[in-house]
Amino acid sequence: MEDGVAAKAPPRNLGGSLPVPNVQDLAARIIDDDDQLITVLDRYLRPDVVVSSSSSSSVEDAAAAITDDDSSWSVPVVDLGRLLLDPDELVRKEEAGKLRSACEDWGFFQVVNHGVPAKVMDAMKDDLNRFFKLPLQEKLAVAQEAGGVEGYGQAFVVSEEQRLDYSDMYFLFTQPPEYRNLNLWPSSNPSTFRDSMERYSVEVQRVATDLLRVMAKNLGLSSEAEKRLLTRVAAAQSMRMNYYPACPESHADKVLGLSPHSDAVGLTLLLQVTTTSPGLQIRRQGRWVPVAPLPGALIANVGDVVEVLTNGKYKSVEHRAVVSASHERVSMAAFHTARFDDDAYGPLQEMMLDGGEQPRYRTMSVEDYVKLVFSSKLDGKKHHGRHEDQSLPLTPLINH
Numbered sequence: 001m002e003d004g005v006a007a008k009a010p011p012r013n014l015g016g017s018l019p020v021p022n023v024q025d026l027a028a029r030i031i032d033d034d035d036q037l038i039t040v041l042d043r044y045l046r047p048d049v050v051v052s053s054s055s056s057s058s059v060e061d062a063a064a065a066i067t068d069d070d071s072s073w074s075v076p077v078v079d080l081g082r083l084l085l086d087p088d089e090l091v092r093k094e095e096a097g098k099l100r101s102a103c104e105d106w107g108f109f110q111v112v113n114h115g116v117p118a119k120v121m122d123a124m125k126d127d128l129n130r131f132f133k134l135p136l137q138e139k140l141a142v143a144q145e146a147g148g149v150e151g152y153g154q155a156f157v158v159s160e161e162q163r164l165d166y167s168d169m170y171f172l173f174t175q176p177p178e179y180r181n182l183n184l185w186p187s188s189n190p191s192t193f194r195d196s197m198e199r200y201s202v203e204v205q206r207v208a209t210d211l212l213r214v215m216a217k218n219l220g221l222s223s224e225a226e227k228r229l230l231t232r233v234a235a236a237q238s239m240r241m242n243y244y245p246a247c248p249e250s251h252a253d254k255v256l257g258l259s260p261h262s263d264a265v266g267l268t269l270l271l272q273v274t275t276t277s278p279g280l281q282i283r284r285q286g287r288w289v290p291v292a293p294l295p296g297a298l299i300a301n302v303g304d305v306v307e308v309l310t311n312g313k314y315k316s317v318e319h320r321a322v323v324s325a326s327h328e329r330v331s332m333a334a335f336h337t338a339r340f341d342d343d344a345y346g347p348l349q350e351m352m353l354d355g356g357e358q359p360r361y362r363t364m365s366v367e368d369y370v371k372l373v374f375s376s377k378l379d380g381k382k383h384h385g386r387h388e389d390q391s392l393p394l395t396p397l398i399n400h
C-alpha cells in the first residue's frame with residue numbers, strides 16, 4: 001500500500017458465518033424452567049468448560065476470583081500521556097519500560113490518559129447501547145448478508161454441531177473511510193451513530209499508532225521497519241461490537257459469551273462499554289484471569305499479526321468472555337490491521353537478523369490470511385500461531 005493511494009473497498013467474498021438464533025431475543029423469551037432451558041440453551045452449553053466467576057454480578061466479585069495472590073494478577077496499566085508527552089525524558093523512558101514489559105510478559109494492558117475525549121467515548125457508548133436496545137426488527141436493518149462478514153449477526157460459526165457463543169455481534173470496517181459499507185451503518189436510529197463512530201474510530205486509530213511507534217522503539221526497529229510495522233498493523237481498522245445478555249442463574253456458568261481465542265489482527269483496543277459488569281478473562285499461566293474494567297481506559301492486546309511480525313517476541317494471548325446471571329454487558333473491540341491490498345504478513349527482517357534467528361512463522365498474503373480467519377471457528381490460539389510449530393514445513397505462501 002503506497003501512501004496517498006486511495007484504498008479500494010474490501011473484497012466482499014471474505015467468508016461468512018452460518019446463521020444462528022439471535023441471543024438477545026432468545027434471552028428475552030427464556031422462562032426460568034430448568035427443563036425448558038436445557039432445550040433452548042442446548043447449543044450453548046459447554047460440558048467441557050468450567051466457567052469460574054461467571055455468575056458474579058459485580059467487578060469486585062470477579063476480581064475476587066484471584067484472591068490467593070495479589071496485584072501481580074492485575075493487567076498492567078500504561079499511561080499514554082506520560083509515555084508521549086511528559087517533559088522529563090526519564091519519565092517517558094520509565095513508561096516505555098512499562099509498555100515493553102507489558103508487551104513481552106502480558107500481551108495485555110490497560111491504556112489510560114490516552115487523549116480520546118470523554119465526550120467522544122461517551123457518545124460512542126450511548127449510541128451503541130441505544131443500538132442494542134432497539135427492537136430486533138430494527139437492528140435487522142443492518143443485518144449481516146449471507147456470505148458477508150459485516151453487519152449485525154454472528155461470526156465464526158462453521159458447523160451445525162459447534163457450541164455457540166452466548167452473544168450477538170455487530171461488525172463493521174471503519175478505516176480507511178473507503179472500506180465503509182454505509183448500508184450497514186444505522187442512518188436514523190440512533191441518528192448520531194455514524195458521527196459517533198467516525199470520531200471514535202479516528203481517535204482510537206491514533207492511539208494504536210502512538211502505541212506502535214513506542215513499541216517499534218522498544219524493539220529497536222529502524223525507521224524503515226517502524227514504517228512497515230505501522231503499515232502492517234494500523235493502516236486499517238474494523239470494529240466488533242459485542243452484546244452479552246444476562247443468562248439465567250442456573251446456566252450462567254455453563255455457557256460462554258465468547259469462546260477462547262487470540263485476536264487474529266495486529267493490535268486490539270477494547271472498550272468495555274459496560275463497566276459495572278465484568279466478563280473479559282485472559283489466560284495467564286494456565287489460569288483465567290478477569291480483567292476488571294477501569295472506567296475510561298482502553299484495553300490493548302497484542303494480536304497474532306504482531307506476534308508474527310516480531311517473530312514471536314511479543315505474543316498474542318488467549319482470552320474469552322463469560323456472562324453474568326444478572327447483568328447484560330456490551331463491549332467494543334477496535335481491531336487494527338494491514339489493508340487488504342498490502343502484500344503479506346510475515347516476520348520483519350529486522351526481528352530475525354538481530355538475533356541471527358530463523359523465521360518462526362510463515363509469510364501469507366493479507367487477503368488469504370483474512371479469508372482463513374473468517375472461515376474458521378474461534379478455538380484458542382491458532383492461525384499464524386499454528387505455524388510456530390517447528391515441525392511444520394516452513395513454506396512461504398508467497399515470497400517477499
Ligand SMILES: O=C(O)CCC(=O)C(=O)O
Pocket residue numbers: 240242258263270279280319320321331332333
Ligand atoms: O467482550 C470482551 O471483553 C472481549 C471481546 C473480544 O475479545 C473480541 O471481540 O475479540
Ligand SMILES: [Fe+2]
Pocket residue numbers: 261262263319333
Ligand atoms: Fe478478542
